[in-house]
Amino acid sequence: MTTPISPTFADVQDAAVRLRGHAVVTPLIENAALNERVGGRVLLKCETLQVSGSFKFRGAYNRISRFSDDEKARGVVAYSSGNHAQGVAAAAQRIGTRALIVMPHDCPQVKVDGVKAFGGEVRLYDRWTESREEIGAQIAAERGSVLVPPFDDFHVMAGQGTAGLEMAEQAKSLGVTFDAVSAPASGGGLVGGIALAFEALSPATEVYVAEPAAYNDHALSLTAHERVGHAPNPPPSFCDALMAPRPGDVTWPVNSRLLKGAVSATDAEVAEAMRFAFRWLKLVVEPGGACALACLLNGSIDAQGRVIGIVLSGGNVDPGLYAEVIAGRR
């Protein structure tokens, strides 16, 4: 097997040019109650406010906007737990091509509805008995559509990195330097892309990957110095966006080199972070999107006297689950 080609910071910069005027330059916000709670200065990158409600639009748009006319005519196929699905559908709609998305049957309804709202077609599969990669590849072969994977793709990863580029620039305009930043990871495209940006723009900043406690494949891989999966048959997590089995082929070479470490949070801690975001930040954050915030609030990320960047990566959560969380029933 040849070494996969991973993007560099130049590719992130190139993606930023492509995304200009299409993706939202999401705000980096600060909240006094949060600063007080953790004893440091926290700046929150609100990718919940991105087109399609998560950072995934960045990578999808960066990839699909490079389609040839012939590829546009054949359309795009993607497999996703839901946020990449919506990002691809929204990007495809804007670029003028059609999208078919393979989604797990147990993913949040809001994500299925979101894909449809952006004009996408949905094919459900069973997360526990079927392989989304195989189904995606099969449909791509049948229809001639171009498969855009959720993280193991050069341009997708570079696109996600634009969130980090913005963070570094926004911090600079505030006159501060991040001591550490953290972003949630499934396959690791977002956190890896962010790490590329910080390596170039703010090399002293430590980058931490945030994972659900039972889906800690980045933590295990960083410790082992080789790519390994999380323990088999983990308990289900409500962080539906963060359940990839191991770091990606494209992401791991970057992440293994640039990540300072891994932090994790239990579902209960993630629910607490979602409640904190509701109560004090007034932001709707989905479970997976709140994972890095949960790692800050549970003390895994040391904020005392430091400047910390936290990515709130998505806000696509069903009202029923959200009501349970804010009522404290999760």
Next chain:
Amino acid sequence: MTTPISPTFADVQDAAVRLRGHAVVTPLIENAALNERVGGRVLLKCETLQVSGSFKFRGAYNRISRFSDDEKARGVVAYSSGNHAQGVAAAAQRIGTRALIVMPHDCPQVKVDGVKAFGGEVRLYDRWTESREEIGAQIAAERGSVLVPPFDDFHVMAGQGTAGLEMAEQAKSLGVTFDAVSAPASGGGLVGGIALAFEALSPATEVYVAEPAAYNDHALSLTAHERVGHAPNPPPSFCDALMAPRPGDVTWPVNSRLLKGAVSATDAEVAEAMRFAFRWLKLVVEPGGACALACLLNGSIDAQGRVIGIVLSGGNVDPGLYAEVIAGRR
């Protein structure tokens, strides 16, 4: 009675200098789903992200930061349905004076808790049988505390205007001019302060006051060309922040001169706006804070082909009510 002295744009600018580094320069965000829904370009001023979860911190800080040392020693007293309460408590805490707040017994628990979290003392009263003005004045007399009213105050109104100053500057940096802006009103300090900023910085922009349908005292007053109250014994509204009986002494001279018109929304339309904000904007907005958005979504504000600014003025809502709203039970 002498004509009350209302602030001018110079006072708003002065407030902005005072608030620098203390209030959040809240983001002006854009959402593709919202633009598509109304057929125009909408920029949302997110005062939900302000210190204390509403714009009220601006006016409170502007007023209390001008206290003499003697006044600081005697403390501040305020009456408020909850957002001014928290704004005053948060400002008092930062400035180093104590706050006692007179709040209606039926106001949201989150607002009472917020005051206490900012170190304030709470005195509850009955909204339907007692006068908050009288109670506030009595406590001020007993304790020697300085009364800071929620809208009928020169510096409070000037402080609220800084939200409008920011909106005009942020729009300019985006290269756009608002055709119209709208903000919710109880006594009218926010919308009036905003109107002062737009008169100076963007005089072609129309400013509309947004009110709950049954608490439409600005609409009635603008039509009558004199200050009148809303109809007696209106049905209760869940827009707890917007229930003042009539425009204020300090606000009306400005509002009667500068407001282009009034728009209104029913509680059901406000609930729909809150659901839209949850589903598409990923922002937690309280009923009163969503009133201008509701007036946009119900068609009262014409957005077709225009650039519209909408103020989301607060996000302090109890989880129980919020769960009912997002479940569609309101």
